[in-house]
Amino acid sequence: MNDLSNLSALELRDAIAGGTVSAVRAVDAYLEAIARREPAVGAYNEVLAERAMEQAAAIDRKRQSGRPIGPLGGLPLAIKDNLCTSYGRTTCASKMLANFQAPYTATAVARLEAAGAIVLGKTNMDEFAMGSSTENSGFRPTANPWDASRVPGGSSGGSAAAVSARLCAAALGSDTGGSIRQPAAFCGVVGMKPTYGRVSRFGLVAYGSSLDQIGPVTQNVADCALLLGAIAGGDPADSTCLDRPVGDYLIELEKPIEHLRVGLPREFFSQALDAEIASSIRLAAEVYQSLGATIVDVSLPHSRIDVDGEGKVSSYAVACYYIVAMAEASSNLARYDGVHYGHRTARDVEDIVDLYCKTREEGFGSEVKRRILLGTYALSSGYYDAYYLKALRVRRLIKNDFDAAFGHCDLLLCPVAPTTAFRLGEKTADPLTMYLEDIYTISVNLAGLPGLSLPAGLSKTGLPIGMQLIGPVFSEDRLLRAGRMYEKASGVSGLRPEMTKK
Amino acid sequence: MIDAADNVTPVIGLEIHVELATATKMFCRCRNHFGDPPNTNVCPVCIGMPGVLPVMNAKAVELALKVGTALNCTVAEFTKWDRKGYYYPDLPKNYQISQYDLPLSLNGWLEAPLAEGAVKKIRIRRAHLEEDAGKNVHDHPAHTGVDLNRAGVPLLEIVTEPDMNAVEEVMSLARAMHRLVRWLGASEANMQMGQMRFEPNINLHIAHGGAIHKTPIVEVKNLNSFRALERTVEYEIHRQYEAWQADPDGFRLEKMGKQNRGYDDAREQTVFQREKEEAHDYRYFPDPDLVGVVVDRPWRERIRAGIGELPLARRGRYMDGYKLTFKEADALTQDAATGDLLDSAVAAGADAKRCVNLLLGRGAAIANERGCSIAQIGITPAALAELAGMLSGGTINATAAAKVFDTVVLESGSPMVIAREQGLLAVRDGGAIEAWVDTAIAANPQAVADVQAGGKQQKKAFGFLMGQVMQLSRGTAEPGEVQRLLRSKLGIPVTD
Numbered sequence: 001m002n003d004l005s006n007l008s009a010l011e012l013r014d015a016i017a018g019g020t021v022s023a024v025r026a027v028d029a030y031l032e033a034i035a036r037r038e039p040a041v042g043a044y045n046e047v048l049a050e051r052a053m054e055q056a057a058a059i060d061r062k063r064q065s066g067r068p069i070g071p072l073g074g075l076p077l078a079i080k081d082n083l084c085t086s087y088g089r090t091t092c093a094s095k096m097l098a099n100f101q102a103p104y105t106a107t108a109v110a111r112l113e114a115a116g117a118i119v120l121g122k123t124n125m126d127e128f129a130m131g132s133s134t135e136n137s138g139f140r141p142t143a144n145p146w147d148a149s150r151v152p153g154g155s156s157g158g159s160a161a162a163v164s165a166r167l168c169a170a171a172l173g174s175d176t177g178g179s180i181r182q183p184a185a186f187c188g189v190v191g192m193k194p195t196y197g198r199v200s201r202f203g204l205v206a207y208g209s210s211l212d213q214i215g216p217v218t219q220n221v222a223d224c225a226l227l228l229g230a231i232a233g234g235d236p237a238d239s240t241c242l243d244r245p246v247g248d249y250l251i252e253l254e255k256p257i258e259h260l261r262v263g264l265p266r267e268f269f270s271q272a273l274d275a276e277i278a279s280s281i282r283l284a285a286e287v288y289q290s291l292g293a294t295i296v297d298v299s300l301p302h303s304r305i306d307v308d309g310e311g312k313v314s315s316y317a318v319a320c321y322y323i324v325a326m327a328e329a330s331s332n333l334a335r336y337d338g339v340h341y342g343h344r345t346a347r348d349v350e351d352i353v354d355l356y357c358k359t360r361e362e363g364f365g366s367e368v369k370r371r372i373l374l375g376t377y378a379l380s381s382g383y384y385d386a387y388y389l390k391a392l393r394v395r396r397l398i399k400n401d402f403d404a405a406f407g408h409c410d411l412l413l414c415p416v417a418p419t420t421a422f423r424l425g426e427k428t429a430d431p432l433t434m435y436l437e438d439i440y441t442i443s444v445n446l447a448g449l450p451g452l453s454l455p456a457g458l459s460k461t462g463l464p465i466g467m468q469l470i471g472p473v474f475s476e477d478r479l480l481r482a483g484r485m486y487e488k489a490s491g492v493s494g495l496r497p498e499m500t501k502k
Numbered sequence: 503m504i505d506a507a508d509n510v511t512p513v514i515g516l517e518i519h520v521e522l523a524t525a526t527k528m529f530c531r532c533r534n535h536f537g538d539p540p541n542t543n544v545c546p547v548c549i550g551m552p553g554v555l556p557v558m559n560a561k562a563v564e565l566a567l568k569v570g571t572a573l574n575c576t577v578a579e580f581t582k583w584d585r586k587g588y589y590y591p592d593l594p595k596n597y598q599i600s601q602y603d604l605p606l607s608l609n610g611w612l613e614a615p616l617a618e619g620a621v622k623k624i625r626i627r628r629a630h631l632e633e634d635a636g637k638n639v640h641d642h643p644a645h646t647g648v649d650l651n652r653a654g655v656p657l658l659e660i661v662t663e664p665d666m667n668a669v670e671e672v673m674s675l676a677r678a679m680h681r682l683v684r685w686l687g688a689s690e691a692n693m694q695m696g697q698m699r700f701e702p703n704i705n706l707h708i709a710h711g712g713a714i715h716k717t718p719i720v721e722v723k724n725l726n727s728f729r730a731l732e733r734t735v736e737y738e739i740h741r742q743y744e745a746w747q748a749d750p751d752g753f754r755l756e757k758m759g760k761q762n763r764g765y766d767d768a769r770e771q772t773v774f775q776r777e778k779e780e781a782h783d784y785r786y787f788p789d790p791d792l793v794g795v796v797v798d799r800p801w802r803e804r805i806r807a808g809i810g811e812l813p814l815a816r817r818g819r820y821m822d823g824y825k826l827t828f829k830e831a832d833a834l835t836q837d838a839a840t841g842d843l844l845d846s847a848v849a850a851g852a853d854a855k856r857c858v859n860l861l862l863g864r865g866a867a868i869a870n871e872r873g874c875s876i877a878q879i880g881i882t883p884a885a886l887a888e889l890a891g892m893l894s895g896g897t898i899n900a901t902a903a904a905k906v907f908d909t910v911v912l913e914s915g916s917p918m919v920i921a922r923e924q925g926l927l928a929v930r931d932g933g934a935i936e937a938w939v940d941t942a943i944a945a946n947p948q949a950v951a952d953v954q955a956g957g958k959q960q961k962k963a964f965g966f967l968m969g970q971v972m973q974l975s976r977g978t979a980e981p982g983e984v985q986r987l988l989r990s991k992l993g994i995p996v997t998d
């Protein structure tokens with residue numbers, strides 16, 4: 001078959017390196033898949049077909065002349081549209097940057113390309129990565145490949161849908177509060193948010209700078225290890241990126257971890273959690289137990305999720321996260337003012353302030369405006385101590401909880417999201433309900449920890465259910481090995497929605 | 503006029519902005535250079551494009567620490583970067599990376615020299631580092647241009663306590679600060695290029711009827727010259743006093759708070775500025791793109807050791823050690839290098855006073871012509887010491903030494919060799935001098951007659967003849983010998 005969607009990224013990489021599949025054929029196959037399935041999914045904001053074919057031809061020539069083509073040689077990848085590329089556009093799915101062409105390429109993307117990868121296109125997302133369903137895209141929503149009436153999650157919904165629908169071999173997303181892990185769970189793929197400082201943020205359009213990390217979205221755990229190895233490592237262009245050696249995450253991937261202690265944070269199994277997801281996670285714990293792991297009950301008191309008598313859910317972590325992220329966003333997005341680049345109003349303006357107002361009114365969607373307003377409020381004098389400063393203290397407490405928990409276990413096992421993929425439009429009316437989508441993922445960003453989201457299985461209705469593994473800082477190798485243990489033992493790996501089998 | 507019955511005390515503080523003399527900008531690698539065509543020293547970082555990140559220039563921190571240390575400040579062991587949010591077209595990110603609650607330096611002082619020798623200690627509240635903004639350019643009728651060459655240039659903001667009570671004190675502190683930052687190599691502090699800018703805050707405390715009346719504090723932004731600063735302070739003192747006299751109950755700090763006024767360059771006075779509708783809320787918060795800076799003890803000690811002698815200390819040493827006058831010592835401590843040149847020549851064995859005469863004579867004249875410092879005219883300590891030594895030993899006289907000095911500056915080389923080549927060594931040989939004296943007497947009978955007649959013209963005519971002899975000798979004749987011979991030949995008393 002011309003469709004190579006039965007191959008994982010790692011397998012395709014090997015096939016290209018071995019000469020059984022050319023890079024041109026790989027790109028061609030994915031372009032064909034895009035032609036066939038993309039109209040139903042809407043994962044891409046831009047497909048860079050011509051450039052991808054040129055790059056593929058160059059890889060093939062390289063291979064034919066006996067030169068090394070790199071550890072990702074010829075792999076067609078999709079890139080979230082908030083990662084700058086010096087070719088094509090970088091829109092952040094915002095009207096504000098609809099025609100923005102960056103004169104530079106994000107370090108993570110440049111590293112993938114240096115390793116031989118080919119950028120197939122830029123994927124849809126919630127505008128400026130603000131959202132949990134990709135419905136906040138300034139252009140159009142993306143459909144979940146498992147059920148087109150449902151959302152793919154967000155904000156990296158385009159990347160997750162593209163991998164799930166096999167419209168690319170693998171993808172990059174960004175995760176500020178769960179934006180890689182939740183869409184990965186909704187679309188039945190693997191997604192990792194690395195330790196803060198593991199991957200350079202240079203070229204990632206900032207949302208919440210102290211929380212943002214770039215990470216892989218892949219078909220399985222091994223592909224995730226492959227991509228992470230290529231993008232991780234220090235970068236002189238990002239002061240917050242740590243110059244710490246990067247191991248080969250694939251080398252020991254197949255080796256099970258002995259005496260693994262798996263912690264179940266009891267606060268995460270409250271009424272707020274869908275019963276079917278709760279039982280999937282418990283089943284996953286049993287799988288680990290069957291592999292010789294010990295299951296440990298741990299507590300993350302400041303990440304607890306409260307449900308009141310009327311069923312209203314609340315969480316310190318969510319409150320803390322939204323204050324920190326919105327405060328940073330209000331500052332990060334101040335630069336989009338129509339003066340230097342990006343959208344500028346075509347209407348008549350009275351003065352510079354009028355230009356700012358009209359430009360921003362037209363360029364930003366309502367969720368972005370909401371977060372800028374809330375963030376500006378939280379940083380205003382008189383409110384700073386009560387909101388921002390208090391949020392920073394809560395953040396510290398949340399981090400301390402994780403440190404304490406890791407005194408008793410090697411990693412945490414927990415849900416990714418409280419539900420499976422919900423229907424398009426189901427939560428758009430109430431932003432607060434949408435914010436609760438992040439309830440199990442945001443603590444990880446606040447604490448700067450790595451988190452891996454992988455499929456636990458399918459629900460009765462045939463939708464993917466994700467599970468999350470959380471480890472101490474720089475324990476990516478441990479998470480990947482533990483994830484691989486589950487894949488092997490459960491047989492849940494490389495899930496493919498029906499649409500990819502036709 | 504200020505009524506003597508009202509005991510008026512001006513209370514003045516200064517904010518001083520100093521652009522640091524780094525090769526590159528504060529958070530990117532663009533050139534830090536004034537005067538290039540608009541928007542040529544820019545990159546994605548300093549024009550605030552999406553997704554880019556600042557990376558701190560350690561050299562800027564080093565220079566700022568140097569200034570802080572020289573200002574006797576407590577240098578922070580840990581300092582961090584904050585974002586100061588406000589919207590302005592010349593601020594591409596619409597926030598400025600600055601330092602809010604943990605500045606690099608705190609609580610220091612600088613001595614402002616007053617009358618000869620006297621000083622007043624002005625307290626420094628803080629000195630923090632930030633990035634400069636760009637410039638709006640109004641050279642087109644329909645548009646405002648934005649030049650971002652200056653955006654991201656490292657800027658040190660030094661804030662004094664309101665310790666100055668007279669315009670003289672303000673000017674003295676401003677000049678001392680100017681000299682200090684140049685001395686340390688921290689800034690060129692060229693005010694035409696905006697490398698040093700002043701923002702005074704001024705009000706009056708008026709003792710009147712047994713109470714202290716305080717006038718509203720006025721802050722004037724962006725003064726680009728000493729003159730503008732001086733005029734602003736003078737003008738404000740009078741304006742505020744008159745405003746208070748006109749309305750002693752209304753024109754009060756408690757009622758009107760702080761005000762901003764602008765400076766009108768042409769009229770040399772401050773002008774009313776429309777009050778901002780709301781107080782500025784900069785929404786400071788820690789910049790998540792940058793990590794904190796740890797200034798450890800070895801770094802602090804290295805900075806301290808690198809500072810060396812400061813201008814006022816050196817000036818005192820010159821007055822005490824070299825027995826220079828205040829004026830001489832002051833002139834030689836305008837910059838570090840000129841004093842270094844003097845000290846090296848003295849260390850090489852030269853007489854300080856002779857060196858100083860050479861440096862402040864021809865040296866200062868040449869420096870003035872060239873618009874540079876004395877050190878920059880290009881005489882080496884060795885040449886200076888050699889020439890001073892020749893003067894002390896009588897091998898050359900002052901007139902000839904000045905000529906040699908000029909040649910050394912132009913062509914370099916050894917003063918002794920030059921003097922010999924040009925025949926400028928002092929001539930003591932009586933025969934040669936006598937010949938010149940005879941020639942001068944023969945050629946100037948009228949002057950001879952005037953000398954011999956005595957009276958009013960005698961002194962002048964004698965001086966003329968002396969000059970003629972010196973000219974004939976091309977400055978090499980030993981003046982004492984010339985005088986002795988002239989007197990004896992003209993038959994006037996040898997001793998005067």
Ligand SMILES: [Zn+2]
Nearest residue numbers: 530532545548
């Ligand atoms: Zn730059």
